[in-house]
């Protein structure tokens with residue numbers, strides 16, 4: 001950036017000169033900014049104008065205090081103080097009949113160029129002899145010294161309507177500023193630095209007043225970092241703001257490293273997470289929440305996965321269950337140096353990620369590579385090992401600690417009247433069978449009961465296995481369904497029909513086959529979960545029948561606590577086993593909670609840290625706190641959202657609905673973007689960076705006292721000797737970083 005300060009006297013065209021210089025550079029394709037210091041100056045009083053030139057957008061708008069070049073329109077203004085803070089390499093271009101050498105005693109050691117702009121302007125009838133208007137003349141001289149082609153000067157003058165004498169005067173100055181002293185070169189006079197003479201300008205001009213005005217303040221501004229709502233809302237404990245900022249800088253390796261600090265499943269969560277971070281995102285108050293989920297997926301795809309480190313001989317830990325909770329605990333324990341063995345009842349690792357969530361949402365290759373990353377840390381997964389109570393006691397003897405994350409193994413069922421033999425099944429068993437090719441449902445009519453992810457997955461899977469018609473019956477309305485909203489929409493796009501406010505009660509035989517009899521429901525006041533309570537309706541149309549060759553139940557699951565000692569309650573605290581005295585920690589879906597992958601990952605991580613701390617015997621505990629400690633929250637109320645412009649969300653590609661019905665290929669393709677456009681980076685750029693100083697300098701620009709400074713990469717620093725506590729910095733900080741406190 002080039003910064004120029006023009007010193008002149010009121011009424012002589014200094015501000016116009018600033019605009020003309022800006023115009024000349026603008027014509028050369030540069031970004032330019034010009035403004036004057038307006039106040040109550042009378043004609044003849046000293047005034048200043050500022051010009052900024054850059055090859056990118058100029059976002060700073062405050063006064064220039066350390067210019068590159070100085071323009072002095074009036075010889076009587078020449079004084080050493082003017083040049084005190086300017087660049088030592090910069091030019092001082094003075095309107096004076098004197099030579100540069102004559103000015104050396106005022107401007108020692110400086111590059112000085114002079115031009116008698118008054119004489120040129122008067123000869124061209126610009127102003128009068130008493131009050132010459134020298135701006136267009138000076139433009140010519142400035143252009144020559146700063147290396148601007150005269151064509152650009154001519155274009156700027158013509159564009160602004162300054163033709164005739166103005167143009168000729170500029171041309172003459174363009175020639176004379178050079179030739180007057182040393183032909184062929186700019187006038188560079190480097191003289192020894194002389195002690196500054198007593199200037200005729202007040203030495204205090206431009207410096208801080210002698211009165212310490214900070215003493216008047218009743219409040220003082222400070223800067224602090226706040227906790228962003230996205231990170232706060234992430235049950236896995238991810239530093240969401242941190243990885244979005246890295247991705248917005250195109251640094252996918254750093255973004256991945258940030259996620260892997262808390263979760264080994266970015267590719268999985270980037271596909272199936274309900275993304276509570278997005279529900280919390282402040283950006284939704286402005287336009288749309290940042291698409292964190294798809295950015296996480298892009299980070300997993302593009303970031304460099306680091307090499308795993310091996311265990312270093314700390315006490316070994318057994319884990320029961322290889323779902324996201326068990327594997328997350330295994331990963332973190334291994335990183336903390338514990339040898340870990342995972343015992344899994346099934347024939348593949350991954351828990352519900354493997355057996356429940358269908359391929360079209362989470363491809364096996366993604367899950368496989370994340371599990372491989374975990375095992376690369378030395379985690380030993382033993383498949384086909386059902387752990388019962390006796391086996392758990394053995395584990396508690398053989399290992400220093402045990403973590404049990406067996407998920408929800410009990411399926412809820414439904415009492416149905418009539419003949420339902422061979423028709424009713426559990427959605428989870430259906431989904432597990434579907435991963436091996438599943439039953440052929442060609443020509444069948446399928447009903448699914450429930451409103452969660454399992455119900456929607458079962459319905460969409462049934463379509464893909466050839467069903468003619470699939471209906472999801474739910475006792476509340478679609479709006480109350482706990483399944484991920486996008487999954488419900490995608491199911492509807494694929495042709496799944498939603499039957500709201502219906503509760504199945506039995507079967508009857510009909511002409512075309514079995515019919516499911518459903519009770520119609522209505523919504524009453526909230527139940528203990530806060531959702532509207534479904535209650536049966538009465539009257540003529542209280543019952544509805546649906547054609548149904550197969551009914552899939554998705555009514556939720558419960559914990560199977562038979563593995564634990566009698567009387568043990570499912571909670572995250574360690575359970576002490578009677579015989580062995582061993583500590584058994586519980587986590588994931590088994591102990592309740594949100595029932596999401598991200599919550600299971602977070603639960604596994606917290607368990608790992610608790611186990612490590614319990615076994616660490618005096619070594620430093622590792623904090624399970626998020627990346628931002630216990631700082632205050634950066635809610636929408638502390639943000640100044642008016643400072644940001646709306647930016648549309650980047651589009652996510654999806655397979656066309658028709659194509660999806662016949663294939664288990666992945667539906668969502670992520671932030672693919674047009675060729676040459678990094679959609680993930682652009683989407684991450686929509687992150688408002690709530691609660692962190694991004695160095696935008698809005699506070700610096702708005703500070704009316706000039707008492708706010710900021711070094712590169714640092715939050716602002718306040719000069720309390722002069723800060724009157726006006727609070728403008730607080731009112732304008734876009735991200736709520738600056739706040740005031742009473743003194």
Ligand code: FAD
Nearest residue numbers: 321323324325345351352356387406407588589595596597
């Ligand atoms: P699980 O994933 O259930 O893993 C438990 C593991 O323990 C299993 O591998 C099991 O075989 C093993 N195990 C059980 N008993 C024993 C034993 N006695 N000995 C040895 N091993 C044993 N959440 C989301 O966030 N997004 C979604 O899109 C989503 N979709 C879902 C779709 C379906 C169909 C289902 C059922 C759930 C979905 N969820 C979703 C919820 C999410 O999958 C679970 O919250 C999460 O998997 C729970 O993780 P967990 O490790 O606690 O248990």
